[in-house]
Amino acid sequence: MSLLSHFCRRIRMTGPLHVAELMHDVIMDPKHGYYPQAASIGHKGDFITAPELTPVFGEIIGAWSLLYWQQAKLPPKIHFTELGPGRGTLMRDIIDTVGIIGPAFFGKAPKLSASLVELSEKFIAEQEEMLCGNVRNTITPQHIFDNHNYLSRTGLHKAKFKWYSMLDHAPDDKPSLYIMNEFLDALPVNQFQKTEEKGWVEIMVDVEPDMDKLFYTTYKTGKSIKIDQDKEFALLPVGSQIEHSPASDMLVTSLAERIAKSGGAALIIDYGEDQLSTELTFRAFKNHQQVNPLEDLGLCDLTADVNFKDLKKSIADVKGVKAHGPITQSSFLTLMGVGERFKQLYSQVPEDKQDSVIHAHNFLCSPDEMGDRFKVLCITRESDPVPFCFEGSSS
Numbered sequence: 005m006s007l008l009s010h011f012c013r014r015i016r017m018t019g020p021l022h023v024a025e026l027m028h029d030v031i032m033d034p035k036h037g038y039y040p041q042a043a044s045i046g047h048k049g050d051f052i053t054a055p056e057l058t059p060v061f062g063e064i065i066g067a068w069s070l071l072y073w074q075q076a077k078l079p080p081k082i083h084f085t086e087l088g089p090g091r092g093t094l095m096r097d098i099i100d101t102v103g104i105i106g107p108a109f110f111g112k113a114p115k116l117s118a119s120l121v122e123l124s125e126k127f128i129a130e131q132e133e134m135l136c137g138n139v140r141n142t143i144t145p146q147h148i149f150d151n152h153n154y155l156s157r158t159g160l161h162k163a164k165f166k167w168y169s170m171l172d173h174a175p176d177d178k179p180s181l182y183i184m185n186e187f188l189d190a191l192p193v194n195q196f197q198k199t200e201e202k203g204w205v206e207i208m209v210d211v212e213p214d215m216d217k218l219f220y221t222t223y224k225t226g227k228s229i230k231i232d233q234d235k236e237f238a239l240l241p242v243g244s245q246i247e248h249s250p251a252s253d254m255l256v257t258s259l260a261e262r263i264a265k266s267g268g269a270a271l272i273i274d275y276g277e278d279q280l281s282t283e284l285t286f287r288a289f290k291n292h293q294q295v296n297p298l299e300d301l302g303l304c305d306l307t308a309d310v311n312f313k314d315l316k317k318s319i320a321d322v323k324g325v326k327a328h329g330p331i332t333q334s335s336f337l338t339l340m341g342v343g344e345r346f347k348q349l350y351s352q353v354p355e356d357k358q359d360s361v362i363h364a365h366n367f368l369c370s371p372d373e374m375g376d377r378f379k380v381l382c383i384t385r386e387s388d389p390v391p392f393c394f395e396g397s398s399s
């Protein structure tokens with residue numbers, strides 16, 4: 005049965021779905037979900053991410069990690085925790101950079117380890133290959149479900165890699181650098197709309213009576229009644245639409261609590277705004293084209309902009325930690341010297357590759373591409389020094 009038929013049947017039996025329920029199941033359903041089965045990242049895939057475009061992105065994050073580790077005066081045992089590592093390219097470039105330039109920071113090679121939080125069997129195999137050179141075992145949804153830590157291996161630069169199904173299962177008893185690039189935009193959002201007659205209503209997904217076709221409708225739900233009671237939203241005009249991601253808020257709270265308990269820092273990199281947005285952003289991509297999210301379920305990437313303002317509110321509720329930024333991706337990379345690194349690369353590659361170096365730099369930093377749309381938010385302990393690149397941006 006296709007995922008669309010499955011959802012049509014489910015809605016006929018149990019009633020309309022919250023957008024967040026649809027988004028979660030379409031993205032992560034082990035048998036038919038987009039990430040476990042169909043996802044494809046890269047030039048030939050549905051969308052491209054910064055690390056898939058150029059290793060310079062991971063090099064910069066690796067260099068920032070070393071600077072942070074040194075600033076926080078932590079011993080030369082560096083642990084990373086990456087959520088949603090995709091093909092494993094970003095972690096490979098980070099570990100490679102830290103493995104190569106780490107000895108210059110510490111006077112000896114730092115010990116490296118990483119926890120990878122992933123649920124997609126397709127990507128787990130790609131990550132194992134990328135980080136450890138080959139795939140030893142086929143990890144099935146059953147392995148992932150039955151074991152909190154379903155795979156452990158030693159790989160690149162003798163780093164110890166361990167895979168977990170959820171952040172809650174990954175160790176929280178040591179300082180870690182938590183890395184998330186384009187992870188939170190895959191977490192589910194609820195959508196609401198302000199109406200003249202009913203105040204705030206929730207946008208839900210229903211099915212046509214006589215055919216397998218989904219459409220949006222609105223209902224007064226418990227969640228929309230809560231929004232009616234919020235002073236900030238009461239001021240918005242009729243017709244306003246908002247999104248909220250409780251899953252993202254919970255995840256960021258959990259990250260902040262881990263950092264408060266054991267130290268370390270988080271870098272959250274994603275597209276979105278640092279202010280209340282009154283437009284809906286839930287959308288779908290297939291072959292680099294925007295498509296209808298209610299069609300081709302499980303065969304296209306579903307995503308929504310990250311609300312950095314909400315994330316900062318969640319972080320502020322945790323004692324002992326501080327949010328820095330968000331700053332734009334372009335500011336972060338530029339302060340880290342990305343321009344110099346690309347100039348160096350340009351002079352090293354053959355002439356027929358020089359255009360691709362310029363293209364990669366523009367794609368990461370230009371305001372019309374990722375530069376301004378993507379933001380970088382950092383979390384550290386309140387007692388830690390302000391991390392490199394975030395001076396003057398702490399809230």
Ligand SMILES: C[S@@+](CC[C@H](N)C(=O)[O-])C[C@H]1O[C@@H](n2cnc3c(N)ncnc32)[C@H](O)[C@@H]1O
Binds near residue numbers: 045054090121127
């Ligand atoms: C857009 S990809 C980002 C890939 C990678 N970070 C990069 O920059 O190329 C999203 C990643 O998050 C994973 N993912 C999405 N939702 C998840 C969830 N609820 N739990 C664990 N992993 C999830 C996907 O399988 C995929 O690896």
